Amino acid sequence: MKTRTVLFVDDEIQILNVLKRLLRVEPYQAFFAESGQEALSILEKETIHVIVTDLGMPKMDGLTLLKQVQERYPDIIRLVISARDDRDSILNAINKGNVYGYIVKPWNNMELRLILRQAIDHFNLQQERRDLLKKLEEHNRLLEKRVEDRTKQLLAIEKQAEIGKHASHIVHNLNSPLHAIRGGLDLAHLELSDENPDLKEAVNYLHMIQSSTSDLEKIIAGILTHLRDKTLFKTEQIDINEIIKRELEFFKLNPIYKHQIEKKIDLSDNLPGIQGNPIHIKQIIDNLLKNAIDAMEHSQEKRLAVETCLEDKAVLIRISDTGEGIAEEDLPKIYSPHFTTKPIGKGTGLGLASVKAMVDAYSGDIQVESKKGKGTTLIVRIPIERPIFQD
Numbered sequence: 001m002k003t004r005t006v007l008f009v010d011d012e013i014q015i016l017n018v019l020k021r022l023l024r025v026e027p028y029q030a031f032f033a034e035s036g037q038e039a040l041s042i043l044e045k046e047t048i049h050v051i052v053t054d055l056g057m058p059k060m061d062g063l064t065l066l067k068q069v070q071e072r073y074p075d076i077i078r079l080v081i082s083a084r085d086d087r088d089s090i091l092n093a094i095n096k097g098n099v100y101g102y103i104v105k106p107w108n109n110m111e112l113r114l115i116l117r118q119a120i121d122h123f124n125l126q127q128e129r130r131d132l133l134k135k136l137e138e139h140n141r142l143l144e145k146r147v148e149d150r151t152k153q154l155l156a157i158e159k160q161a162e163i164g165k166h167a168s169h170i171v172h173n174l175n176s177p178l179h180a181i182r183g184g185l186d187l188a189h190l191e192l193s194d195e196n197p198d199l200k201e202a203v204n205y206l207h208m209i210q211s212s213t214s215d216l217e218k219i220i221a222g223i224l225t226h227l228r229d230k231t232l233f234k235t236e237q238i239d240i241n242e243i244i245k246r247e248l249e250f251f252k253l254n255p256i257y258k259h260q261i262e263k264k265i266d267l268s269d270n271l272p273g274i275q276g277n278p279i280h281i282k283q284i285i286d287n288l289l290k291n292a293i294d295a296m297e298h299s300q301e302k303r304l305a306v307e308t309c310l311e312d313k314a315v316l317i318r319i320s321d322t323g324e325g326i327a328e329e330d331l332p333k334i335y336s337p338h339f340t341t342k343p344i345g346k347g348t349g350l351g352l353a354s355v356k357a358m359v360d361a362y363s364g365d366i367q368v369e370s371k372k373g374k375g376t377t378l379i380v381r382i383p384i385e386r387p388i389f390q391d
């Protein structure tokens with residue numbers, strides 16, 4: 001089976017007949033047309049790989065035909081067969097880059113066969129090249145798709161890792177309002193089971209439960225927003241004193257705090273509001289107060305001092321206790337995640353690590369002064385004018 005085809009176009013029928021005889025045994029199928037029009041109609045029906053045309057023909061000349069072939073069938077290899085006196089036209093055709101080669105009449109049979117076989121080889125090479133390009137394009141498309149899929153996977157993994165990195169802080173911060181809710185529920189239950197329940201007190205506990213529940217919601221919402229985009233975390237004008245008062249109120253649920261600890265609260269009247277998220281400030285204060293109260297559990301003297309003041313365009317929060325204090329060698333470790341001297345189940349060691357992370361987010365700082373057996377003071381400084389989450 002001859003898979004390749006050559007179309008000869010010449011208005012001289014004798015020439016076509018000679019070609020017909022001459023090329024019968026060649027490894028391609030030959031088609032013959034006596035005019036440009038006939039050639040075009042053959043091209044419509046047959047798949048032609050090489051076209052060889054005479055130049056001077058009535059109606060449609062060879063160059064016009066080749067131009068149309070080039071436009072409609074760009075893959076076809078084009079050749080000219082023409083008499084020597086057509087030299088200028090042949091040169092013209094070649095210069096325009098429109099033809100692969102030319103055959104001069106009268107031709108040498110050997111040369112004619114050779115150039116036609118070369119044209120077929122040329123077509124085969126072009127075809128191979130096109131196939132390779134197609135495969136390459138397909139390959140590229142697959143590769144791009146793979147890169148895209150992989151990138152998506154990596155981004156998802158990164159996001160998970162980011163969440164994982166914060167998970168311990170998150171759990172820790174969720175724990176305190178949760179404990180408060182449980183404590184509030186127990187106390188409300190206790191109060192209401194009494195023969196003469198103090199309804200006012202019970203309502204207070206319900207308020208605490210309500211506010212801690214909304215804290216939980218806010219923390220969860222905040223974390224989600226924070227993970228997606230730090231700048232989306234909602235901020236508002238915060239009255240730090242107000243938050244401290246509420247938190248202290250809340251610690252009354254702790255009987256040691258309520259009945260044994262002597263409290264000295266000194267909140268500055270001229271404290272400016274700061275821009276931020278109240279949940280952060282609450283968590284900072286809550287963690288520091290909890291540590292101070294825990295530290296005094298077994299100490300003789302139980303005195304807690306909470307103080308706020310304005311200093312150098314920053315709000316200072318100072319929380320002092322007369323608790324067990326921190327050993328000098330432990331001082332550099334207290335902000336490390338998981339450092340705790342508390343028994344298993346009591347402390348996670350994440351409190352101060354998360355306080356430090358939050359204070360950092362406000363471009364603030366935290367200092368500690370402590371003496372073993374004497375007590376501890378923690379001072380948090382939050383600048384009034386600073387964008388939150390400035391890196």
Ligand SMILES: Nc1ncnc2c1ncn2[C@@H]1O[C@H](COP(=O)(O)OP(=O)(O)OP(=O)(O)O)[C@@H](O)[C@H]1O
Binds near residue numbers: 339341346347351353
């Ligand atoms: N006011 C304080 N007095 C004495 N030691 C303190 C005080 N604050 C912190 N520490 C020491 O620093 C350690 C780390 O505190 P941090 O708040 O990070 O964790 P924790 O209190 O042990 O656990 P959690 O906060 O989860 O309850 C504490 O275990 C304790 O040894």
Ligand SMILES: [Mg+2]
Binds near residue numbers: 287347
């Ligand atoms: Mg703590």
